[in-house]
Amino acid sequence: MKNNNHWLRMQVTKRSLQRQILLWTVLPLLALWLAGAAVIYQVSFHFVNERSDAYLSRFAASLAQQVAEGAKAKHPVSALDIETRAQLLLKTAQEGQVSYALSTSDGQINIGVPRQPLVFDGSTANNLASHAFSSVMHREQSHRLMRAYFPGNPNLQQPAVWVEVSKNLTEQTQSLHQYMYRMALPLVLMMGIVSVLIWYGVKNTLRPLISLKQMVETRQAQDLSPLSLADAPEEIDALSNALNQLLASTEESINRQRRFIADAAHQLRTPLAGLKSQTELAMRENSPEGLRDRLNMVHTSATRSIHLVNQLLTLARSEPGSLNGIPKVKMDLARLVRDLTGELVPRALAARIDLGCDCLVQEAWIEGNSALLRELFINLVENAIKYIPRDGSVTVRLTETPTQYVVDVEDNGEGIPDADKQRVFERFFRREQTGNGCGLGMAIVREIVERHSGTVELLDAVPHGLIVHVVLPKNLISS
Known part of the structure; x- marks a missing residue:
């Protein structure tokens, strides 16, 4: 129950791929549109201020120019003249609510109430034709304010002029807001x-993925046939191909296990049946000599069964997919070959076989599984000792090329006909039915060599005999 709750919590926290794609597509687009609207608003507001500033500058310059022209004509203008000119300008421009204040340095004209005092001092006089713009709030309304100083000309008795002009931008700002709302x-x-x-496109694009999910969910556990998706996008097709490769690999592994179980059951049936028969006969035997003979047969049959079981276990360990739990380590192949040859010398001497080792490489470092490689070379040497005539010779030779290590197990026996050189690598194939072999030795050799990315082949020795030629690559990468 606890595991089920954990699984349910995991299911709840899973994120939807469709939702994620929609969010990462729509939200950035929405953010860009909002940012664009903000930029458009700021640019529009900037243009409104620029237009207002240009009008305020012209208005202030026109009033100051009237004062200057009156001084030149020696007919000073009055405040009424300035106000008349200002009203005419405002009526002509139609710029909305505009207020103004004007003051001259001689004190003759002082129109309007400025927002800030108009002071004629030395610093102001030195700041020729100064203009200052600002945005202010007055009675909760937005105003654009310009203060301008126009220096006079004492030689022409032309007074300096301070002009402050303010324009109410509330109406234009509201118009801008309405424009933004309409947009x-x-x-x-x-x-x-x-x-x-976008939602339709994403849903339509993910439809093959949903179809693949449904195909996998509704498929029976025993159905390992390839998945088929018509008109799938490249990425979904790649996922489908990867799943098909996994299914094919699983099917191959299951078939291999089934064949192995069937072969093992078939091969074990005979020695176990013989062992049972021998024990039944031994139980009926009355004489000590007959009982001893029966027990010797039982021992022989048990030894053969143990050898068969060990061979089957080694074959199972060396098959593809079963090596994941067996580590590969850096090991010296030359030392392994020398040590194994030395260990098998007593067995060779007992069989009157001359066993020698010819290592032309002092060190041969590879990455491999020492237990499996040990089983490989024991099988090769023991097969040679078992099947060649007495007083024969067996030589284990190690050489190297720039990219490979080569191990040759050569004997001077009768050899193997070309027709049988490939068949000896088949499981349970035996050229001769004599002896206690089970026909798995060379099959094990081939499996182990393939698991180490190598090759093995049978060659004819000169003048006669057999060479088992094993090639292992250098610098193996652990799988």
């Missing part, structure tokens, strides 16, 4: 349409 409506509609199109 937002089509943007929202476009956003909705684009979101629907």
Whole structure:
């Protein structure tokens, strides 16, 4: 129950790929549109200020120019003249609510109430034709304010002029807001349409993935046939191909296990049946000599069964897919060959076989499984000792090439006909039915060599005999 709850929690926390794609597509698009709207608003507001600033500058310059022209004509203008000129300018421009204040340095004209005092001092006089713009809030309304100083000309008795002009921007700002609101409506509609199109596109794109999910969920555990998706995108097709490769590998592994179990059951049936028969006969035997003979047969049959079981276990360990739990380590192949040859010398002497080792390489470092490689070379040497005539010779030779190590197990026996050189690597194939062999030795050799990315082949020795030619690559990478 606890595991089920944990699984349910994991299912709840899983994120939807479709939802993630939609979020990462729609949200950035929405952010870009909002940022674009903000930029458009700022640019529009900037243009409104620029237009207002240009108008305020012209208005202030026109009032100051009227004062200057009156001084040149020696007919000083009055405050009424300035106000008349200002009203005419305002009526002509139609710029909305504009207020102004003007003051001359001689004190003759002082119109309006400036927002800040107009002071004629030395620092101001030195700041020729100064203009200052600012945005201010007055009575909760936005105003654009310009203060301008126009220096006079004492030689022409032309006074200096301070002008402050303020324009109410509330109406223009409201118009800008209305424009932005009107523009937002089509943007929202476009956003909705684009979101629907994106959702439809994502859903349609992920449909093959959903189909693949449904195919896997509804498939029986025994069904290892390839998955088939028509018109799938490249990425989904690659996933489907990877799953098909996994299914094919699993099917091959299951078939190999089935064949192995069937072969093992078939091969074990005979020695076990013989062992049972021998024990039944031994139980009926009355004489000590007959009982001893029966027990010797039981021992021989048990020894053969043990040898068969050991061979089957070694074969199972060396098969593809079963090596994942067996580590590969850095090992010296030359030392392994020398040590194994030395260990098998007593057995060779007992069989009157001359066993020798010819290592032309002092060190041969590879990455491999020492237990399996040991089993490989024991099988080769023992097969040679077992099947060649007495007083024969067996030589284990280690050489190297730039990329490979080569181990040759050569004997001077009768050899193997070309027709049988490939068949000896088949499981349970025996050229001769004599002896206690089970026909697995060379099959084990081939499996171990293949698990180490090597090759093995049978060659004819000169003048007669057999060479088992094993090639192992250098610098193996552990799988």
